[in-house]
Amino acid sequence: MxxxxxxxxxxxxxxxxxxxxxxxxxxxxxxxxxxxxxxxxxxxxxxxxxxxxxxxxxxxxxxxxxxxxxxxxxxxxxxxxxxxxxxxxxxxxxxxxxxxxxxxxxxxxxxxxxxxxxxxxxxxxxxxxxxxxxxxxxxxxxxxxxxxxxxxxxxxxxxxPEFSNTSxxxxxxxxxxxxxxxxxxxxxxxxxxxxxxxxxxxxxxxxxxxxxxxxxxxxAEARELAVADERLRIARELHDVVAHHVSVMGVQASAGRRVLDKDPAKARAALESVELSARTAVDELRRMLSLLRQSGDAVEVAGGGVDRLDDLLANAREAGLETKLGVYGDPVELPESLSQAIYRIVQEALTNTIKHASATTVDLRIRYLANEVEIDVTDDGRSVLAGQRTGGMGLIGMRERVTAHDGVLETGPANDGGPSRRGFRVRARFPLARVAVDA
Structure with a gap:
């Protein structure tokens, strides 16, 4: 049928x-x-x-x-x-x-x-x-x-049979x-x-x-994936917020302990830096938890943008690093999500330098090219610790942020494996064509 x-x-x-x-x-x-x-x-x-x-x-x-x-x-x-x-x-x-x-x-x-x-x-x-x-x-x-x-x-x-009256x-x-x-x-x-x-x-x-x-x-599977993604995002944000400030606090506390008897003034300055870093970390944690409590769709936890990179370099200087900042090309207005991703990548790179590199100088360069924006963080520390410096949540978080914006991430020795084996580089490139469309 x-x-x-x-x-x-x-x-x-x-x-x-x-x-x-x-x-x-x-x-x-x-x-x-x-x-x-x-x-x-x-x-x-x-x-x-x-x-x-x-x-x-x-x-x-x-x-x-x-x-x-x-x-x-x-x-x-x-x-x-x-x-x-x-x-x-x-x-x-x-x-x-x-x-x-x-x-x-x-x-x-x-x-x-x-x-x-x-x-x-x-x-x-x-x-x-x-x-x-x-x-x-x-x-x-x-x-x-x-x-x-x-x-x-x-x-x-x-x-x-007889049929009568037929018509x-x-x-x-x-x-x-x-x-x-x-x-x-x-x-x-x-x-x-x-x-x-x-x-x-x-x-x-x-x-x-x-x-x-x-x-x-x-x-149900989509909800489980959403929960897993949200947990991963929260873990990434917690890592970025806490690791940087705690690293700075650890360096300052160590410096203060060493000069406590010899130079009380330097020790006091180091403790003030620890206090400031602790307050900043608590403020960022409070801001992040406040946003996580908001109803509705998942929100990107605010933490900073390109305009706050100077604050990160200031923290690095307080930790004893000499910092350099170079901006090349004509700056363009970036979407908030991309600006925050750049902030977090630089923050993680500086945190790794402070924790692992034993570096004295860090160089941050931002290049606004014709079709992309490039972030380049280079230090003069020990590149032999590259495996430690790029492992764990740090590298995962950086790659996730770069991938989310169709970018490219490069990590490795700053001298391309030269004989000095000094220095480490984190470089991320994001396409500007897509940025312009999103904006």
Whole structure:
């Protein structure tokens, strides 16, 4: 049959759908079927009584009353199990329907609709689709065979009925035959079509449930990924905020301890620097936690931008480094996210220099080129510690920030592996074309 829902997307072939069988009726549906079957049986018996009382006998004769009741109940009562055992009900009803006609059972109106319901139920609830199809085809073929057989027997036995008051242009007998064929084609065709449509609708409902379950699983996975990304972002921000200031505090505290007895003034200055760094770290942590508590979409934790690079260099000078800053090219306004990424990369590079390099000088250069902006942080420390200086969260955080802006990160010896093995470089390049679009 053609798809009764042509506007819907085709059912995706999958192992689950290919093996799908419609679940049996629920207990509530079974109770409803029993009530409907009993009600239809009672109504059919009433109609049988009315037909015999009015003399509306299709075959001109009737069997004994017990036999009339037998055929009527045998046809109608199986509807109580039409959804639970659709194949057996369809076969029993169709066989009883033909048997009742052979025995001239008087009730022919409601029993025809009972046959319709049985064929429909088999199409809508049959578990084995191949078997359900061939059983329906066999029942319909048997019904038409019985129709032609009964017409032939009627013509052979004769005499032909008298058709009075005819006014059409067709022969009366031909009109009766054609009418019977059309009515039966409509009855059985509709039963087959609507049964198939109901089963297809149930299968599509099952497909939608599968898709909804997949969507829920996908949403749950997306939420888990979002949580993981947020945790990674928080870890990166905590690392950037805490590591830099704690490193400066450690250097200053060590310097203050060494000169505490010899030069109290220098020791006091070192302690003041430790205090200032601690306050700055606490302020940044408080700002970050405040932003994390905000409702709505995830926000990028503010910490600084290109305009605050001087503060980082000031901290480096307080830690005992000689700093240089060079800006080349025409500065352009950068998006806040990129400006903060540059700030964090420089902060991490300076932190690594303070912690690992034993350097005396650090050189920060910002180059605004035609199509990109470049950040270059170079020190004169020990490049042999490159593995330590670029490991852990520091390098991961820098690469994530650079990758997020389609940039390129380079880390390694500043002298390209020369004989002195001195100096280390962190260089990041960000495309300006995309920056301009984002801005």
């Amino acid at each position: 053609s798809d009764p829902f042509p506007t819907l997307a085709p059912v995706t072939a999958s192992p689950d759908l290919d093996q799908w069988r419609r679940p049996g009726p629920t207990p509530e549906q079974r109770r409803v079927d029993v009530l409907i079957g009993v009600a239809v049986t009672a109504l059919t018996l009433l109609n049988m009584t009315l037909a015999t009382s009015a003399g509306a006998l299709v075959f001109g004769r009737v069997p004994a009353l017990p036999e009339q009741i037998f055929w009527t109940v045998l046809i109608a009562l199986p509807l109580c199990w039409r959804r639970r055992f659709p194949e057996a009900v369809a076969i029993v009803v169709s066989a009883a329907f033909i048997g009742g006609q052979i025995r001239a059972a008087p009730e022919q109106q409601l029993t025809a609709w009972v046959l319709f319901a049985a064929i429909y139920a088999l199409g809508a609830w049959g578990r084995d689709r191949r078997r359900a199809k061939w059983i329906r085809v066999g029942i319909i073929a048997a019904m038409f065979l019985w129709l032609f057989t009964s017409l032939a027997i009627g013509l052979i036995r004769g005499p032909l 059409g242009f067709l022969p009366p007998l031909l009109a009766v035959i054609v009418n019977s064929l059309l009515v039966n084609v409509l009855l059985f065709g509709a039963a087959y079509f609507f049964g198939e449509t109901a089963w297809t609708a149930a299968r599509r409902e099952h497909q939608l449930e599968l898709q909804a379950e997949e969507l829920r699983a996908s949403q």
